[in-house]
Structures are given as C-alpha cells and as structure tokens.
Amino acid sequence: xxxxxxxxxCLPSWPSVWALYNQSTDFPDQDIDNGFALQQIAxxxxxxxxxxxxxxxxxxxxxxxxxxxxxxLSLAARKEFTDAIVCLQSLPTNISxxxxxxxxxxxxxxxxxxxxxxxxxxxxxxxxDFLAWHRFFLYAFENALRFECNYTGTxxxxxxxLDAENPQxxxxxxxxxxxxxxxxxxxxxTSIYWESQNMSIPAGTGxxxxxxxxxxxxxxxxxxxxxxxxxxxxxxLEYNPRCLSRDVxxxxxxxxxxxxxxxxxxxxxxxIDWFQGVMQADQRFTDPTAPFSYGxxxxxxxxxxxxxxxIDTSPAEPMFWLHHAQIDRVWTxxxxxDPAKRRNAIWGTSTRGDNPxxxxxxxxxxxxxxxxxxxxKFADLMNPLSxxxxxxxx
Ligand SMILES: [Cu+2]
Numbered sequence: 001x002x003x004x005x006x007x008x009x010c011l012p013s014w015p016s017v018w019a020l021y022n023q024s025t026d027f028p029d030q031d032i033d034n035g036f037a038l039q040q041i042a043x044x045x046x047x048x049x050x051x052x053x054x055x056x057x058x059x060x061x062x063x064x065x066x067x068x069x070x071x072x073l074s075l076a077a078r079k080e081f082t083d084a085i086v087c088l089q090s091l092p093t094n095i096s097x098x099x100x101x102x103x104x105x106x107x108x109x110x111x112x113x114x115x116x117x118x119x120x121x122x123x124x125x126x127x128x129d130f131l132a133w134h135r136f137f138l139y140a141f142e143n144a145l146r147f148e149c150n151y152t153g154t155x156x157x158x159x160x161x162l163d164a165e166n167p168q169x170x171x172x173x174x175x176x177x178x179x180x181x182x183x184x185x186x187x188x189x190t191s192i193y194w195e196s197q198n199m200s201i202p203a204g205t206g207x208x209x210x211x212x213x214x215x216x217x218x219x220x221x222x223x224x225x226x227x228x229x230x231x232x233x234x235x236x237l238e239y240n241p242r243c244l245s246r247d248v249x250x251x252x253x254x255x256x257x258x259x260x261x262x263x264x265x266x267x268x269x270x271x272i273d274w275f276q277g278v279m280q281a282d283q284r285f286t287d288p289t290a291p292f293s294y295g296x297x298x299x300x301x302x303x304x305x306x307x308x309x310x311i312d313t314s315p316a317e318p319m320f321w322l323h324h325a326q327i328d329r330v331w332t333x334x335x336x337x338d339p340a341k342r343r344n345a346i347w348g349t350s351t352r353g354d355n356p357x358x359x360x361x362x363x364x365x366x367x368x369x370x371x372x373x374x375x376x377k378f379a380d381l382m383n384p385l386s387x388x389x390x391x392x393x394x
Pocket of ligand 1: 117124125134311
C-alpha cells in the first residue's frame with residue numbers, strides 16, 4: 001500500500017488531469033450516458049484520420065476495410081463470422097512435433113492464437129506495447145478467418161455501452177444461430193474469490209458451460225491460468241480440455257463499461273501513460289479518491305467472465321475478438337482526436353506493470369508474435385491506416 005502512494009508522488013500532477021477532465025462536460029450528461037457524445041467524438045476522430053491519411057504514405061482511406069458494431073451486421077453476416085471461427089477451431093495446428101512438446105495444449109489453428117497470447121502474457125499487458133500488440137493480434141486473426149476460412153467480412157466490435165445496463169439480455173448472448181452463444185448455466189454464486197488479485201468480485205448471472213448457439217460444442221484446450229474462482233493448471237500450456245464457460249456480469253458492466261466510462265476515458269486524458277493506465281486499471285495510474293475501477297479493459301473481460309476473465313487464456317473465448325476490437329477502436333478514436341500528438345505516443349516498459357523492472361520501450365523495438373507472425377516493428381503498428389493495416393471503425 002505504501003509503495004503505491006510513493007509512486008504516485010513521481011507522476012504528473014493531479015490538477016492537470018482534472019483540468020482536462022472538465023472539458024468533457026462540454027457534452028450534456030444525457031449525451032454522455034446515451035452514447036451520443038461517444039458517437040460525436042468518434043466522428044470527429046475519423047474526420048481527422050481521413051485528413052491525416054492524405055499526408056501519410058499509408059493506404060487510401062477509400063480503400064480501407066470498415067469494422068462495424070455487431071448489431072450493424074446482417075444476421076447472415078453474423079453467422080458468417082461465427083462459422084469462420086468454428087472453422088478455425090476445427091483446422092489442425094501447423095506447429096511442429098518439437099514445438100508440440102512445449103505447446104502441449106495446441107490442437108487446432110485457433111489454439112495457436114491462444115497459446116501465443118498465453119506465452120507472451122507478461123510482455124503484452126500493462127506494458128508499452130499492450131495496445132499495438134493487440135491491434136496486430138486482432139488483424140492477424142481477421143486475416144486467418146479470411147484466408148483460411150473464406151470469411152468475407154471484417155472483425156466486428158462490441159460497443160459495451162449498448163449492453164452495460166443488462167448484458168445478460170444482449171442479442172449477443174441470446175443463443176440463436178446469429179448470436180455469439182448463450183451465457184453460461186447459472187451457478188447461483190454471489191461472489192467469487194480471485195486468488196492472484198487477492199480479492200472477491202461480485203459473481204455474474206451464469207458461471208457454467210455455454211449451452212446454446214454457435215460455440216456450444218466448442219472445447220477450450222488450455223487454462224485456466226489466472227481466472228476468478230478457478231484452480232489454475234500446473235503448466236501454462238498444458239492440454240486441459242473443458243467447456244466454454246461464461247458468467248455474464250451486470251454488476252461489473254454497469255460500473256466499468258458504460259458509455260460514460262468509455263467517453264470519460266477518451267476525453268479525460270491527454271497523454272498515453274494515463275489513457276492506457278486508466279483503461280487497464282494500472283495501479284500506477286489510479287485515482288486514490290475515486291471508487292474502485294476495473295478499467296474498460298478489465299471491465300469488458302469481467303463482463304463476460306469465466307474464460308474471458310482469465311487474462312492469459314482469454315482469446316480462447318470468441319468474445320475476446322469483439323471486446324478487443326472495441327479496445328482498439330477506443331484507442332483509435334483517442335489517437336485520431338489529436339493525431340499530431342498522439343499517433344506515435346507510447347509509454348512504459350516491456351514487463352507487466354514494470355514488474356520485474358525493464359527498459360522503456362521505443363518505437364524501434366521489434367514485437368514478438370509467436371506462432372502468429374514474423375516479429376514486427378512497434379512503429380509500424382500505430383496507425384490502422386498504415387503499416388500492415390488498412391481499416392477503420394464505423
Ligand atoms: Cu491480451
């Protein structure tokens with residue numbers, strides 16, 4: 001506890017943060033709560049990105065792929081997306097017999113994404129490259145769906161604000177063939193102890209296996225590693241077949257991923273250290289006077305719960321891609337509001353919460369993508385309309 005206070009002394013002063021925070025009151029409360037303000041700043045940001053794209057040697061804005069919110073997809077497009085995921089979950093893995101000795105849990109091509117994420121977890125969360133690494137990880141997954149499973153669409157995102165009040169009633173989880181599957185079976189729990197965090201969190205409305213929809217026959221092959229209420233496996237990459245479980249959690253979504261949470265995050269912080277720190281509830285950037293927060297990143301993970309709440313294994317839950325597309329969208333909106341200053345802004349080191357301490361990262365660093373890709377230069381992953389990318393969010 002004392003250590004936390006000591007680190008705060010060295011950080012940018014609080015008054016500068018509050019001054020920015022006040023700018024967000026330019027929108028009436030009602031517009032912040034109903035998503036109008038977020039839509040407005042997303043539009044402003046996209047306008048800036050369009051102008052910026054004329055001056056950079058990235059892709060042409062007119063040629064870019066457009067990622068849309070789940071509910072903006074036709075029913076057929078939703079099913080095409082989940083069909084492509086099921087396809088990737090049934091393709092055999094390409095890894096060698098030798099790699100298989102270490103990556104024991106990897107059975108399918110889909111599992112290569114899960115194992116890569118597990119293996120790199122300590123170097124891609126609460127680090128300088130958290131946002132950029134996940135941006136490319138999503139893009140590689142989207143391409144795998146396209147090129148290996150004939151998917152013709154783009155990665156949908158999940159606007160949490162639309163579901164924050166009542167996520168268990170979301171169309172995402174209604175269990176029909178056009179959904180992402182049901183909630184987990186209700187285990188009637190009230191709270192769950194999370195050992196690594198040394199705290200109890202409120203339980204959600206499920207907790208058991210997903211019983212309907214596209215993923216009810218899907219077997220998760222790895223984990224749990226660091227999930228609330230679960231006994232971790234002995235070895236992070238071991239083969240441990242189990243059902244996909246969910247614990248859709250309105251208590252956490254209401255406090256963490258409302259339109260207000262997201263809008264305030266984007267408008268309150270002008271520097272990347274604070275923006276990414278508050279987004280991830282990094283203890284080095286928590287307001288000691290504010291109520292406890294999971295951040296929108298952890299909040300989205302815990303809103304779906306169970307497998308998605310397990311930081312390491314979370315890509316095994318197909319909702320991971322929709323949740324992280326929204327994380328990437330929120331970063332994209334923030335960057336686009338002031339591209340001159342924010343496009344190449346990074347802060348931090350290469351170890352989780354700088355523990356153990358490591359060197360500050362730079363844009364010349366090369367990021368490891370395990371089975372997913374050749375290593376890539378950090379600098380090339382900062383703009384969705386440049387480097388390997390050519391997409392934006394509508
Ligand atoms: Cu991650």
